[in-house]
Amino acid sequence: MKIPPFPILVPLLASAVAALALLGACTSSDPSPSTTTDAGDAAPAAPTEDGAAAAGDAGASANDGGPCNTLPNDAPESTIETVQGNAPPATGGTIADGTYFQTKFVIYDPTSNASPPEPGGLKSTLRITGKTMDLVLDLGDGENKTFTESFTTTGTTLDRILSCPTTGKDLEAVYSVAGSELVVYETDPNTKTVAGSTFVKQ
Numbered sequence: 729m730k731i732p733p734f735p736i737l738v739p740l741l742a743s744a745v746a747a748l749a750l751l752g753a754c755t756s757s758d759p760s761p762s763t764t765t766d767a768g769d770a771a772p773a774a775p776t777e778d779g780a781a782a783a784g785d786a787g788a789s790a791n792d793g794g795p796c797n798t799l800p801n802d803a804p805e806s807t808i809e810t811v812q813g814n815a816p817p818a819t820g821g822t823i824a825d826g827t828y829f830q831t832k833f834v835i836y837d838p839t840s841n842a843s844p845p846e847p848g849g850l851k852s853t854l855r856i857t858g859k860t861m862d863l864v865l866d867l868g869d870g871e872n873k874t875f876t877e878s879f880t881t882t883g884t885t886l887d888r889i890l891s892c893p894t895t896g897k898d899l900e901a902v903y904s905v906a907g908s909e910l911v912v913y914e915t916d917p918n919t920k921t922v923a924g925s926t927f928v929k930q
Contacts, residue, residue, distance in 0.1 A: 796874040796892035797862040801853045803829035806926075808848035810835045815913050815922040818884035821905030828854040828910060828927035836913075836922040854910075854927050861888065886912060 806829075815836040830852035832845065849868020854861060863875040876892040881903070888898035899914045908929040913922050 795872075796876040797855075797864065799827075799853055799855050799862050799864045799874070801851055801864040801866055801872050803851045803853045804831075805847050806830045806833055806850045806852065807845035808833045808835075808850065809845040810837060810840055810843040812840055812842040813838055815924055816904075818902035818911075818913055819904040819906070820881065820884040821903075823856060823879075823881065823903070823905060823910060824929060825856050825858065826929045828856070828929050830854065830925055830927050832924070832926040834924040834926075836924065852925075852927075 809832070811834055813836060815834075830850065833848065833850055849866075851866040851868075853864050855863075859878050859880065861875075861877050861879055865873045865875070867873070874893070875890065877888045877890045877898055879886060879888045881887070884902045884904070886901040886903045888901065890896055890898050899917065901912055901914045903913065904911045910927045910929070911924055912927070913924045915922055
């Protein structure tokens with residue numbers, strides 16, 4: 729099964745969402761994955777042609793077409809699944825500096841059919857340094873897309889401002905930290921569907 733783009737992340741995962749859209753079209757047996765009303769609601773919108781997330785007020789390109797960062801993408805292939813229900817409440821926490829590999833991409837949709845975790849082709853590496861997030865994302869086509877943004881946290885809310893490849897506010901998100909795991913829940917501004925991206929600190 730090939731993963732479609734959605735984003736991360738973070739813009740992040742901004743591209744990963746699109747990936748899900750693809751999921752439904754992969755085979756006739758693949759359910760199509762598809763919240764934000766409480767702390768657990770959050771998910772990415774479909775990425776644009778250049779792989780950037782369709783974030784609320786993203787502006788013009790902030791670079792000259794080159795990569796936003798030189799982070800190597802050594803992450804293994806993550807799984808993708810759909811949960812028929814709402815995302816769990818976010819808990820917040822302290823986001824530690826370091827390199828993280830994405831291990832799971834979960835779509836929370838009360839109106840959709842559930843689908844078990846399956847490889848989707850998505851490989852994503854996140855680096856956090858202070859209040860900066862660098863992301864490199866492969867949606868299964870062998871091409872790495874890069875993103876850079878700054879972030880601040882307030883309670884369980886994760887506010888992110890993209891600086892590359894476009895500038896502007898990233899998707900609405902909340903987050904949870906538990907041990908070495910960082911889970912970012914992003915909300916699609918149109919459908920209000922929530923996508924949870926789990927990153928594990930290396």
